[in-house]
Amino acid sequence: MELHMFNLRIVLISFSVLITCLTGCTGQDECETYVQAVAHREEGFTGYVVDRKEDSILVVDPVYEDFSANGGADRYYPAKWFSNAPDPQIGSYVEVWTDGGPENEPYPGQARAEKIDVSCPATPEGAQMSxxxxxxxxxxxxxxxxxxxxxxxxxxxxxxxxxxxxxxxxxxxxxxxxxxxxxx
Structure with a gap:
């Protein structure tokens, strides 16, 4: 069941990012081809950039995990600080791949980013901002x-x-x- 939920999560995230890119990309350089990157790499860590300090960003996945059956939290949101991340702005939806180095674990975790793909921000018709x-x-x-x-x-x-x-x-x-x- 965990594998099914994991695959469903990947499909939903990929689909939402594809829709966002199709409706929001206007050839801007900051938007990378997110869907192609997913097809050619192992899964990265996805979520919104919600904070930054110098060259590090805090990314929080909006899809929670339920660990209540094992006595844990019923809403655990994966979150990590990624160093080596000078570009993504707060509010961006990203996928981050690490350099494979050890990850520090107090919540939120910490890792060094190797590659970051930023999804294209949607700006619906009539909106004054993305x-x-x-x-x-x-x-x-x-x-x-x-x-x-x-x-x-x-x-x-x-x-x-x-x-x-x-x-x-x-x-x-x-x-x-x-x-x-x-x-x-």
């Missing part, structure tokens, strides 16, 4: 700053009101609704 810019704005808002390890749980643009809504959760929360905020 998805990446909206996420960054949510993280920099006063509510977003209250969260220790931000998880970008949902990003939605309402075409009628022309408003982005970003649902941010704290990866360190212990309940389903603790530290869950919506930023518009």
């Amino acid at each position: 998805e990446t810019d909206a996420i960054r704005g949510g993280l920099y808002s006063s509510d977003g700053k209250k969260v220790r390890i931000p998880v970008i749980e949902d990003v939605n643009f309402d075409e009628n009101s022309k408003i982005w809504t970003i649902r941010i959760r704290d990866a360190m929360s212990t309940t389903d609704t603790e530290n869950e905020i919506d930023v518009t």
Whole structure:
């Protein structure tokens, strides 16, 4: 069952990134061909860049794992600091491959990035900013700053009101609704 959920997760992430690239890429140099990279490499670590310090980025996967059957957390969000990552901006959705070196494990983990693919940010018709810019704005808002390890749980643009809504959760929360905020 774990392998089935893992494969389903890969398909869903790849599909969402493909849709994002098809709707949001306009030949910008910062957008790499994400789907081709996935087909030719082993799976990397995927998620949103939610923080950065010098040449390191914190990437948090919005798809949680449930370890409650073994006495662990019912919502564990994989998160890692990657060094050697000067380019990706906060709010970007990325896939990161490590250099194969040892990874340090206190949560969030730490590793050295070898390659980073940045997905193309979507800018729906009528939007004044891209998805990446909206996420960054949510993280920099006063509510977003209250969260220790931000998880970008949902990003939605309402075409009628022309408003982005970003649902941010704290990866360190212990309940389903603790530290869950919506930023518009």
